[in-house]
Every structure is written in structure tokens, then in C-alpha cells.
Amino acid sequence: MSDTDLQATILTLQLASVTTLCLLLICVPGAYYLARSRSVVKPFIETLVTLPLVLPPTVMGYYFLVLFSPNDGLGLWLRDTLGIELVFSFSGIWLASMIYSLPFTFRPLQSAFEQLPKDLYNAAALLGFSPCQQFRKVILPAIKPALFTAATLSFAHTIGEFGAILMIGGNIPGETQVLSLALFDHVESLDFQAAEQLALLMLAFSFSVVFACQWWQKQSAYVGYISDDQVRG
Amino acid sequence: MLNAILNTFNITESASEQRQDCRSAGTVMIDVQVSSPVSQHFSCTLRCAQVGVLLAPSGAGKTSLLNALAGLSPATGSIQVDSKGAEQIDLPAHQRRIAYVTQSPTLFGHLSIQALLNLVSAEQTNAFDVTWAVGLLNLSGVLHLRAQQLSGGQQQRVALLLAMIKGAPLLLLDEVLTGQDHTMKHACIAVIKEYLKQTNAAALMVCHQMEDALALADMAWVLKDDGSCKHWQAMPIGAGLHLYQHQLLASFQDGSNGGEGHASEFLSVVQATTLAHRTSLGLTEYRLNGQACFSVHTPHTKPGQAVSLVLKANRVGLSRKAMPDSSFVNQWLATITSTREIVWQGEQGMLIDVKLVSKDDSDAAQCNDLSVWITRLSFNQLKPAVNEPWYLISKADALSVNSLH
Structure with a gap:
């Protein structure tokens, strides 16, 4: 593996970790709120959150580029007052990944929160748990499988991202060139051996993530609903 | 004939006597008005370890009353559960010193029963030790299981244990004995009595089986309807049962009974x-x-x-x-x-x-x-x-x- 490929691998892992962590921090309270909310704006928020699933990444990247271009508007203001430049930078591809992977984190969490029995909050309150303790000691442990799914899916999905990063990040080795872009570069320059390596690496990774995810979910369902005797017998 | 019975028991006098006796000990004093879904007024004084039963046909608002007392739904008035006179009505449900076993309890399904008991015990500042009751309620063999693997009756008994851990001066019981078989019903009754004796807590229960009411309660509250607002009238258990059964009989005859009782x-x-x-x-x-x-x-x-x-x-x-x-x-x-x-x-x-x-x-x-x-x-x-x-x-x-x- 060449130095640029190694750099791309490290960058990709960094991007995926930061994105996943930030997404969890945002989505846990967000999904919790939305699952319990009966507000009229709920369907709109749900649609917005789901949109990245169907929107071509290039469309999203295009709007990013226009919005954050440092020549005018918001991009200009961000650069002049806060010193942030989003286009062709790590923070740019980080923001794009956040939005691109949002539904993969948000949806499992929201459905997990919605599947909790409505009375769970009341039951916890009756046993003396304050709303904060309810969340920490009852709700979060109860949705642990969904947290795991959300984290793995968004991590894996960020690693596989291509279009949006290409649009807003360009393809700068060491700065914004992630694995999928590096693979694209190798193919463009007809270096099929290097391309093969990267492709195989990513295929193996994706396979093991999905496999682990399914295995773990089956495992936790197993423990939950079947007694030990049945398992042994 | 009904009036004759009520007069004989001389309700007002016995109630005021009780109030004086109870001032010194841990006493539960409730006077609440619930407006939805059924407008009702409930007032009661319970001595320590006393059990009251709410007798009314299905749909009369018994569960809404218990919910309001526990803080799950709004009510106005006053709820005092001990001699210190701490007002409970302004507190949110989790701060009230009231334990409540709901009709179909929700247990935390991600934990084993043992872990659940430990979690709730750890949460209380002075948790009541319920290990003595686990065996009596025939739950020793299922402590390693999760709530979903338990039968409805077992879940209810676990909920009873959890409510007892809270050690609150007032225990609310909504049809706790209904799902239990004969043996377990008697075990539950024995455990509840022992718990009340040890903690001096008072209890308010809802049940449809009159034998169960008799086994636990010594006071009854019967729902009386005077047009705009329903109010609960206190009476000794025997008179209360008699009046309630006559209400049921009347509803047999005017057709408003939904099929309750024989x-x-x-x-x-x-x-x-x-x-x-x-x-x-x-x-x-x-x-x-x-x-x-x-x-x-x-x-x-x-x-x-x-x-x-x-x-x-x-x-x-x-x-x-x-x-x-x-x-x-x-x-x-x-x-x-x-x-x-x-x-x-x-x-x-x-x-x-x-x-x-x-x-x-x-x-x-x-x-x-x-x-x-x-x-x-x-x-x-x-x-x-x-x-x-x-x-x-x-x-x-x-x-x-x-x-x-």
C-alpha cells in the first residue's frame, strides 16, 4: 500500500469516527424528542432527516459548494468572522458526512425510542426515577442494541461515501482524499492493482460490519425472549 | 333498607373519631378533586397499616383516581402521607412518597428481574428490603429471567415487590390480585399485610372480586353520583360491599351494567x-x-x-x-x-x-x-x-x- 493510500485510510477512519460520535451526540436527544413529540412539524423534520437517503450525493454536494463558497454569502461571512473555510477542507467533508449519514443514525434510534412501551416513562417515574435518571438508567440501556446499530451503520456509511465528498472536498491527498476517492484516482490512472487492493479492503470491511451488526442483533433478541432452559435444551 | 344500614353504621361519627386517633401516628389524609376523564371528588383518612378499597363498577374512574393520586394525571386538592404533613399534590410523580402497582405493570424488559430489583433498590435512599417476600411470592426461580419471559401474574407480583422497595407511606394497588391463582392470591395478601405491618404504610386498593376486598380492606369507599360530580363515600367494609352490590343490582335492572357480577x-x-x-x-x-x-x-x-x-x-x-x-x-x-x-x-x-x-x-x-x-x-x-x-x-x-x- 502506498503512502497516499495509507494516508487516505487514516483520514477515512478519522472522518468516520468523528462523524459517528458527533451524529450520536446529536441524534440521541433529537430522536428521543421526536419519538415523544406530537408536534405538527414532526413529519417535516422526519422528511428532512430521511432526505439524504434518496437525494443524489452530488446534489447535496453541489448545494454545499454553493452555500459555503468563500466568495460570497454565508461562506464569506464564515471565513471573515469565524475563520472557517468549509470548502475543500476536512471540516467541510465532516459536515457533508454528518448530513449524508444522518438518516442511518437517526432512524434506528427513533424507531427504538418509539418501540419502548409508552408506560415505561410512567413506570420509571413511579419507582422514583427523575426524568434525567429515567433517560440515563432506563431508556438508554433499553435501546442499547439500536445505539450499536446506529453507530455501526453511520460509521460504515461514512466510509463508503463518495459523491458529496468529491463535490465539497475536492480530492486533495492528505486533506480530503478518502478511500473511495483514492480508489477512483487509481482507476482513472489505470493502476488496477492498487485499485484492487483498496476495493477488496473496503468490501471486506463492509461485509464484516453488516455481518457483525446482524449477528449481534440476533444475539440480543435471543437473550431477551427465550429462556436459558430452552437455549440449553 | 339501604338507608337503614347506613344509619346503623353511623358513618360520620366513626370517621371523625378516626381522624383524632390518627393525628399522632403516620396518617394518610387525602382530599382531591379529579376533573378528567370523570369528574370525581375523593376524600379519605387512613390510619397506619389500614387498607381501603374503592368499590365502583368498571369505567367509573377508579384507575384515573389512582393515577391522579400517584401524580400521573392532574388533580387539585391535598394529599398528605405522613404526620409531617408534606404536601404531595404539587410534586411530580417521581418525587411523591406514594407507591403504585398499576393494573398491567410495565417492567424494564432489558433487565433480568434480579437486576431490576437491584436497580430500584439502589435508587431509593432507604429502600425497603423485600428479600423475604421473593420466596413467598414464588419468584425465586425466575429472578434470572426477563420480564417478557414471565406470565402476567408473575409480572404483577414483581411489580408488587418493586412498589414495596420504595417503602412509601401510601401504597396504591390496582387489581393486583385479579391475575393470581388461588395460592398466589393468598400469598400476595399475606405479603401485603406483612409489608403494611412492618412499614406502617396505608394502602388503597381497587378490585372487582369482593372476596379479595374483604381479605385485605377494612374500609370501603363507594362511588355516589349526585348529578354534576361523583363523590366517594366512606363506610365500613360490610356496609360498603352491601351498597356496592345494590348499585350493581340496580344496574342489572336498568341495563346500564356492562356484565359485571352475578x-x-x-x-x-x-x-x-x-x-x-x-x-x-x-x-x-x-x-x-x-x-x-x-x-x-x-x-x-x-x-x-x-x-x-x-x-x-x-x-x-x-x-x-x-x-x-x-x-x-x-x-x-x-x-x-x-x-x-x-x-x-x-x-x-x-x-x-x-x-x-x-x-x-x-x-x-x-x-x-x-x-x-x-x-x-x-x-x-x-x-x-x-x-x-x-x-x-x-x-x-x-x-x-x-x-x-
């Missing part, structure tokens, strides 16, 4: 005094309005002790003459006060109210009214009429004995 299983509660244990005969003898009365041997009653005897209407018969050569050990002289025909839910028969004749002046104050259920055929043959003297006949095992009151 007229033939109408329960009567009478006050008697234990006389002696006839161990060699397997009987215990009582004095009931000066008349002899026998139940199967009940070792837990002491001679001289006042007891409540409970009889189902269909386990008592009528006879115009005494029957010396029969296996009916109980033959009490009584006067018929009313007869009425009941056709309800496939049951057809006559419900006959009687008043026991008093053969002893000291017992004259006891208002011992019973109801007897006989078939249309017996009624046509015997032609019992109001104000006639009749013998009530029953076997010893028709009586169940409550020494609680």
Missing part, C-alpha cells in the same frame, strides 16, 4: 362473636345475634373476638320450619324484608333480603342483613312473603371468616 354470588357480611372452638367436631362456634352459628374450624380466631362472617347468597337456603334432623348446622331465624326477581346474564332467580332476628339484647345494635338466592321453582313452592319469619339454613363450610376487623 346476582347469585351476592355477598353478605355479618358481624358475630367467636364463642369456642369445637376441635373434636372440626367446627368453630360463634354467636350471631344471640343465635348459634358454626363455621369449619378456624384456629386463628380467639374466643370472645369479633369477626365478620361472609356468605354467598346461593349458599344459603330458606326453610319455613327448623330442621332438627338435617346436616344444616346453621339454622338462623330471620325476617324477610324484601324479595325481588333477577334475570341477568343467564341467571334467573329470586334474591331475598332478610334481617336476622335478635335473640340477645346485647347484640340488638348489630344490623345483620343477608341476601338469599333461591330458584323460581323454590319461590313458587314456598311462597315466602315480606315480614314472615323464616329459617336460613346453611352448612358450616358456607361461611368464610374474617377476623381482620
Whole structure:
């Protein structure tokens, strides 16, 4: 593996970790709120959150580029007052990944929160748990499988991202060139051996993530609903 | 006849006496107004370890009242659960010192029962130790399982344990005994009684099985409807049951009853005094309005002790003459006060109210009214009429004995 490929691998892992962590921090309270909310704006928020699933990444990247271009508007203001430049930078591809992977984190969490029995909050309150303790000691442990799914899916999905990063990040080795872009570069320059390596690496990774995810979910369902005797017998 | 009973028990006086006694000890004082979904007013004073039962037909708002007391739904008024007089009504549910076993409890399904008990114990500042009750409630074998793997009855017993851990001065029980089989019902009753004794907590319960109400409660609150607002009236358990059953009967007849209860299983509660244990005969003898009365041997009653005897209407018969050569050990002289025909839910028969004749002046104050259920055929043959003297006949095992009151 060449130095640029190694750099791309490290960058990709960094991007995926930061994105996943930030997404969890945002989505846990967000999904919790939305699952319990009966507000009229709920369907709109749900649609917005789901949109990245169907929107071509290039469309999203295009709007990013226009919005954050440092020549005018918001991009200009961000650069002049806060010193942030989003286009062709790590923070740019980080923001794009956040939005691109949002539904993969948000949806499992929201459905997990919605599947909790409505009375769970009341039951916890009756046993003396304050709303904060309810969340920490009852709700979060109860949705642990969904947290795991959300984290793995968004991590894996960020690693596989291509279009949006290409649009807003360009393809700068060491700065914004992630694995999928590096693979694209190798193919463009007809270096099929290097391309093969990267492709195989990513295929193996994706396979093991999905496999682990399914295995773990089956495992936790197993423990939950079947007694030990049945398992042994 | 109803008014006669209520007057005899002299509700207002006994209630005010209680209030004075209780000031010193841990006392629960409630006076709340609930407006939705059913507008109702509930006021009660419970001594420590006292159990009250709410008697009303389904849909009358019993559960909404308990929810409001526990803080799950809004109510106005005052709830005080101890002598310090801390007002609970302004507190959110999790801060109220009220434990509540709901009708279909939600347990945390991601934990084993043992982990759940540990979690809740760790949460309380002075958790009540319930390890003694785990075995009694037959839960030792399921502590490693999760809630989803438990039967409904087991889940309810776990919920009872969890509520007890809270050690609150007021325990609310919503149909806790309904899903239990015979053995477990008695285990639950024993555990609840022991818990109340140890913690001095008071309890308010809702139940539809009148036998269960009798086994635990010593006061009843019956829902009375005066147009705009329903209010709960306090009365001794026997009178409360009687009034509630008459409400049910009335609803049989005007068709508003949703199919609750059986007229033939109408329960009567009478006050008697234990006389002696006839161990060699397997009987215990009582004095009931000066008349002899026998139940199967009940070792837990002491001679001289006042007891409540409970009889189902269909386990008592009528006879115009005494029957010396029969296996009916109980033959009490009584006067018929009313007869009425009941056709309800496939049951057809006559419900006959009687008043026991008093053969002893000291017992004259006891208002011992019973109801007897006989078939249309017996009624046509015997032609019992109001104000006639009749013998009530029953076997010893028709009586169940409550020494609680």
C-alpha cells in the first residue's frame, strides 16, 4: 500500500469516527424528542432527516459548494468572522458526512425510542426515577442494541461515501482524499492493482460490519425472549 | 333498607373519631378533586397499616383516581402521607412518597428481574428490603429471567415487590390480585399485610372480586353520583360491599351494567362473636345475634373476638320450619324484608333480603342483613312473603371468616 493510500485510510477512519460520535451526540436527544413529540412539524423534520437517503450525493454536494463558497454569502461571512473555510477542507467533508449519514443514525434510534412501551416513562417515574435518571438508567440501556446499530451503520456509511465528498472536498491527498476517492484516482490512472487492493479492503470491511451488526442483533433478541432452559435444551 | 344500614353504621361519627386517633401516628389524609376523564371528588383518612378499597363498577374512574393520586394525571386538592404533613399534590410523580402497582405493570424488559430489583433498590435512599417476600411470592426461580419471559401474574407480583422497595407511606394497588391463582392470591395478601405491618404504610386498593376486598380492606369507599360530580363515600367494609352490590343490582335492572357480577354470588357480611372452638367436631362456634352459628374450624380466631362472617347468597337456603334432623348446622331465624326477581346474564332467580332476628339484647345494635338466592321453582313452592319469619339454613363450610376487623 502506498503512502497516499495509507494516508487516505487514516483520514477515512478519522472522518468516520468523528462523524459517528458527533451524529450520536446529536441524534440521541433529537430522536428521543421526536419519538415523544406530537408536534405538527414532526413529519417535516422526519422528511428532512430521511432526505439524504434518496437525494443524489452530488446534489447535496453541489448545494454545499454553493452555500459555503468563500466568495460570497454565508461562506464569506464564515471565513471573515469565524475563520472557517468549509470548502475543500476536512471540516467541510465532516459536515457533508454528518448530513449524508444522518438518516442511518437517526432512524434506528427513533424507531427504538418509539418501540419502548409508552408506560415505561410512567413506570420509571413511579419507582422514583427523575426524568434525567429515567433517560440515563432506563431508556438508554433499553435501546442499547439500536445505539450499536446506529453507530455501526453511520460509521460504515461514512466510509463508503463518495459523491458529496468529491463535490465539497475536492480530492486533495492528505486533506480530503478518502478511500473511495483514492480508489477512483487509481482507476482513472489505470493502476488496477492498487485499485484492487483498496476495493477488496473496503468490501471486506463492509461485509464484516453488516455481518457483525446482524449477528449481534440476533444475539440480543435471543437473550431477551427465550429462556436459558430452552437455549440449553 | 339501604338507608337503614347506613344509619346503623353511623358513618360520620366513626370517621371523625378516626381522624383524632390518627393525628399522632403516620396518617394518610387525602382530599382531591379529579376533573378528567370523570369528574370525581375523593376524600379519605387512613390510619397506619389500614387498607381501603374503592368499590365502583368498571369505567367509573377508579384507575384515573389512582393515577391522579400517584401524580400521573392532574388533580387539585391535598394529599398528605405522613404526620409531617408534606404536601404531595404539587410534586411530580417521581418525587411523591406514594407507591403504585398499576393494573398491567410495565417492567424494564432489558433487565433480568434480579437486576431490576437491584436497580430500584439502589435508587431509593432507604429502600425497603423485600428479600423475604421473593420466596413467598414464588419468584425465586425466575429472578434470572426477563420480564417478557414471565406470565402476567408473575409480572404483577414483581411489580408488587418493586412498589414495596420504595417503602412509601401510601401504597396504591390496582387489581393486583385479579391475575393470581388461588395460592398466589393468598400469598400476595399475606405479603401485603406483612409489608403494611412492618412499614406502617396505608394502602388503597381497587378490585372487582369482593372476596379479595374483604381479605385485605377494612374500609370501603363507594362511588355516589349526585348529578354534576361523583363523590366517594366512606363506610365500613360490610356496609360498603352491601351498597356496592345494590348499585350493581340496580344496574342489572336498568341495563346500564356492562356484565359485571352475578346476582347469585351476592355477598353478605355479618358481624358475630367467636364463642369456642369445637376441635373434636372440626367446627368453630360463634354467636350471631344471640343465635348459634358454626363455621369449619378456624384456629386463628380467639374466643370472645369479633369477626365478620361472609356468605354467598346461593349458599344459603330458606326453610319455613327448623330442621332438627338435617346436616344444616346453621339454622338462623330471620325476617324477610324484601324479595325481588333477577334475570341477568343467564341467571334467573329470586334474591331475598332478610334481617336476622335478635335473640340477645346485647347484640340488638348489630344490623345483620343477608341476601338469599333461591330458584323460581323454590319461590313458587314456598311462597315466602315480606315480614314472615323464616329459617336460613346453611352448612358450616358456607361461611368464610374474617377476623381482620
